[in-house]
Structure formats: C-alpha cells, structure tokens
Amino acid sequence: MINGVKKVATFLFIFIIVAISVVPFLWVLMASFKGNGDIMSSVAGFPNGLRFSNYQTAFKLAPLVTFYKNSVIVSLLSTALNLIVFSMAAYVVVRCRFRFKKPIIIAFSLALIIPGAALLQPLYNTLTRTHLYDTLTGLIIVYAGLGMPTTFYIMMSYFKTIPYTLEEAAYIDGAGFFRTFVQIILPLARPAFATAGVLQFLFCWNEFQFALTLTGDKMNRTLPIALYYFKSSFASDYGAMFAATVLVTIPSIIIYMLMQKQIISGLVSGSVKG
Amino acid sequence: MRKKNKWISIFLLPGVSIFIFVFMLSILMLVGTSFANWTIGSKITFAGFSNYSTLFTEDPAFIKSMMNTGIWIALQATIHIAIGVLLALLLAKQKWYTSFVRTAFFIPNIISSAALGMLFLSILNPQFGLVNNVMTKLLGEPFVQNWFMDPKTSFFSVTMTWLPYAGLVTILVMAEMASIPKEVYEAASIDGATSMQTDLFVVLPMMKNIIGTATILAATSMLQKLDIIMMTTGGGPGVRTMNMPMYLYRTALTDNNYGLANAQGVILIFLGLLTLITIRKIFKMDQED
Numbered sequence: 001m002i003n004g005v006k007k008v009a010t011f012l013f014i015f016i017i018v019a020i021s022v023v024p025f026l027w028v029l030m031a032s033f034k035g036n037g038d039i040m041s042s043v044a045g046f047p048n049g050l051r052f053s054n055y056q057t058a059f060k061l062a063p064l065v066t067f068y069k070n071s072v073i074v075s076l077l078s079t080a081l082n083l084i085v086f087s088m089a090a091y092v093v094v095r096c097r098f099r100f101k102k103p104i105i106i107a108f109s110l111a112l113i114i115p116g117a118a119l120l121q122p123l124y125n126t127l128t129r130t131h132l133y134d135t136l137t138g139l140i141i142v143y144a145g146l147g148m149p150t151t152f153y154i155m156m157s158y159f160k161t162i163p164y165t166l167e168e169a170a171y172i173d174g175a176g177f178f179r180t181f182v183q184i185i186l187p188l189a190r191p192a193f194a195t196a197g198v199l200q201f202l203f204c205w206n207e208f209q210f211a212l213t214l215t216g217d218k219m220n221r222t223l224p225i226a227l228y229y230f231k232s233s234f235a236s237d238y239g240a241m242f243a244a245t246v247l248v249t250i251p252s253i254i255i256y257m258l259m260q261k262q263i264i265s266g267l268v269s270g271s272v273k274g
Numbered sequence: 275m276r277k278k279n280k281w282i283s284i285f286l287l288p289g290v291s292i293f294i295f296v297f298m299l300s301i302l303m304l305v306g307t308s309f310a311n312w313t314i315g316s317k318i319t320f321a322g323f324s325n326y327s328t329l330f331t332e333d334p335a336f337i338k339s340m341m342n343t344g345i346w347i348a349l350q351a352t353i354h355i356a357i358g359v360l361l362a363l364l365l366a367k368q369k370w371y372t373s374f375v376r377t378a379f380f381i382p383n384i385i386s387s388a389a390l391g392m393l394f395l396s397i398l399n400p401q402f403g404l405v406n407n408v409m410t411k412l413l414g415e416p417f418v419q420n421w422f423m424d425p426k427t428s429f430f431s432v433t434m435t436w437l438p439y440a441g442l443v444t445i446l447v448m449a450e451m452a453s454i455p456k457e458v459y460e461a462a463s464i465d466g467a468t469s470m471q472t473d474l475f476v477v478l479p480m481m482k483n484i485i486g487t488a489t490i491l492a493a494t495s496m497l498q499k500l501d502i503i504m505m506t507t508g509g510g511p512g513v514r515t516m517n518m519p520m521y522l523y524r525t526a527l528t529d530n531n532y533g534l535a536n537a538q539g540v541i542l543i544f545l546g547l548l549t550l551i552t553i554r555k556i557f558k559m560d561q562e563d
Contacts, residue, residue, distance in 0.1 A: 089290070108293065148296075268446060
C-alpha cells in the first residue's frame, strides 16, 4: 500500500517535472506553424501541417537575418578569444612560478561572484569612452571577459591533470615554451577546450542584458534582443513572435543535445571550483 | 630563465587586459561613482553617502525591490533545492527514463532566458494562452486571468518562470552521488536500512558540500535575474515584481541616474557576498577542504 503510494507520487513528480520543462517549448513550436486564426481558436490543438508563413513574416518584420548573423559572429569570435586568452593565462598559472600568481588567481575568482547587473552601467560607460559602444567588437570583448571565470577554472583543472614529464621531454628535445604549449599541451587539452567552448558559446548565444545595454542600433544587435523587439513592436503578430522564439531556442537545444556530456562535465567542474 | 619570464608575461597579458577592461575598471568606477552625483550630461560631483541614504530612506521602490529579491532568494534556496535534490535522488536509482528526464529537465536552463520569458508570456497570455484555455475547458466557463499584469498574480507568475527549473541542482547532486562507493549502499542495506532511510541518513549528509554549492548558485542567481523580468513584467504592475537588477537597470538606463544606480550595484555585490558567506556558514562549508 505504502509502496504503491510512493510509486504513484514518484511518477506524478517526474511527470510534472518533464511536462513543465518540455510543454511550453513544444506548444510554442506547434503554434509557430499555425495561422493567426488557429492560434486563437484551437489553442491546444495540433497545427494543420507545416506552414512556414509565420517564419517568413518573422523575417520580414524584424531584421532577423542580421540578428542571426550577429549572434553567430559574436558567439564564435568571443568563444575563440575567450578560449585562447584564458587557456594561456590558466597554463601559466598552473605551470609557472611568478610574483603575481596568487593575486591573479584571487582576482579572477572574485569575478565569479559579481552580479552582471552591477556591471551594466560601468561597462556601458567604458565602451562609450573607448568608442566600442554599439559595436560587435565591444560585445565580443565583454562576453569573453564575462565568461572568463568558467573557462579559467575548467582549463586550470585540466592542465593540472597533464603530467609535467611530457613538457620536460619537449624542452629536452629543444622545443621552447611557446612551441611546447602549442604542440604538446593544446592537442592534449582538446576535451577541456570542447567543454569550455560549448559553455562559452551557449552563454554568448543566450545573453540578453548586456546585448541590450551595450548595443543600440538594429544592425548591431543579437538574436535574443529580437524577442524583445517582437514583444514591444509587433505584439499583435503572434505567429511571427512564436517563430522568432523557436529560431532563438532551436540552436541552443541542438547544441545541448549534441554536446550534453561536455556541458554537464563543464558545469560540474565550473561550479564546484567556484 | 629570462626567456621564460618573457613568455609568462606574453601569456598573461591578454587575459589580464580583458580582466582589467571588463571587471577591474568597472568595479573601480562602480564604487567611486556610488559616492557621487552623476546624471546624464551633468558633471560628476562628490556626494558622500547621499546616494545610499536616498536609497534606504526615500526610495520605497528600492526597498520593495530588495524585499522581492530577498523573498526570491529564500524561495530559490529552499524549494528550488528541494525539487533539484529530490529529483536527483529519484533519478540516481537508474531507471530506463533517467537520462531522458535529466535531459528534458535541463532544457529550460540551456535556452536563452529571453526565450524562456517569451514562452511564459505566451502560455500565460490572457487571450490565447494555454493555461487559460485549459482552465476554460476544465471549468466549462470562460476563465479570464491576465497572469502577469494582474497585481494579484504577477508575483506568482514571475516566480513560476524559474522556480521549477532546478536542473543544475539535479546535475550537480547526481554527479556527486556517482562518486559514492557501492560499499556504502551495501553497508546500509546490511544494517537493515530501507532505501529511503539510506537516502536520508547516509547519502544526503555526504552531499552536504555539493548541496551547499548548489544553494549558493541558486541564491546568487537571484541577484542576476534581469532578462526574464524585462521580458515578462518589467517589474510591474507598479513595482510588484521589481527586483534589484531590474531596478538598477531602470535607474541607470531609463532615468540615467548613474550615481544612484552604481550605489545599487555596490549594494548588489555586497548582498552577493553576504549570501555566499551566510550559506557557507549554514552548511559549515568552510570547515572542510
């Protein structure tokens, strides 16, 4: 009897958890294929076939192609910059002894606990003064910086697992510091790069508040801002709004499905160290 | 050796530059101008603690935003953790659906919160939203509820956009549970413990540190919640769903009162530290390692 109750409770709990996670997305996905009339009249019903007219409208109403392009550029370049710069820093911090090592580690880890909102105005000000406001370059640099703590920790903990003898052997063979890093360490650290890279890419792809604050012109905005656009300017064309939501969401979900293992191991190592 | 020192500098320089550009300059500016009168176009003049005293004595909206943030931190640190940990314990028994449930539960954590806000705006829409529609069918009469704009339900509705999604907690706890040796479970069952007793008295105490970490992450995430509030209510109706990041955004980028906004930023960072230290104390996390 008690066992039965426990089974039912477990089933219900898990059912609700899955439903609240998946239903909103599936519902919007379905609605994105419905005509405006259907959206109002058959709210929970299935769409009649795959009509892409909402997607066409979405692309007409907002400069989605530009937003998409910007998102891809910003996410890719910022991820590259973030990985290169902070893997180098992490390598030096793990392998070398130098005077400012402790302060650098402490300063980098303190960055982790700074709430993003606190940085909005200062960064807006810095970017305006350096003429990087409303540029993709500005966003790329800011994102690379904001993603630093996670990348830095993932890289540090991975570099620590690489035996030093490999580098010693390289030095004896006459390779310099830089060559050893590029030819020995980088290939070995590929899994760590994958993990940190996916996390950084997803962060850039999904980021909203800095994109909204640090860009102003339509031509320099990223995909999540498109949704804000639809919410305020085209609030009556629900079909297009649903289509835009799907367009923002799908890439994240696909990347997640493909790279689940890396994402999870990254989140685990990143948060535990933090 | 000198050559190596050169390389150390070269390797550190880009990272440290970006760190200075994004974090250090910002924090210096934040703290400095929090003691200044600085609105758009005006000269920056020293103002002592006046921004802070304004916030705490003459600004009911700020107090409200702090209270809301506090309530949300408390909810996140309790219900969120409870849901996440419970699911981790259930899924750890490795059923056929384990990986499916874990994957599905994590989806809301992986998509843009702007999109998540949009999803909720849609399913709770008064005209075509799924919730009102299902309620209408269940009740047999028109069910009308403007979830985000009605002062009675707005706080609850905003809370629902993140409170159930404890996917990160589940993943962290499951990862930690995977490291428990089998012998621990065997010993417990030899001692005659039921699986529920094992979970409660053996597994959970071993999870203390990771649950503490998860609680810190969950609680401090409430000091970051801006996008989903902007997408759904913008802090309204009135200031009913206002939280600190949203209010800071409004002060800085709508009212252009930078000095006042940066004082809020300092308070935000301070609260983050306070939350971190408090939770570490509660979970006695500083005693180990």
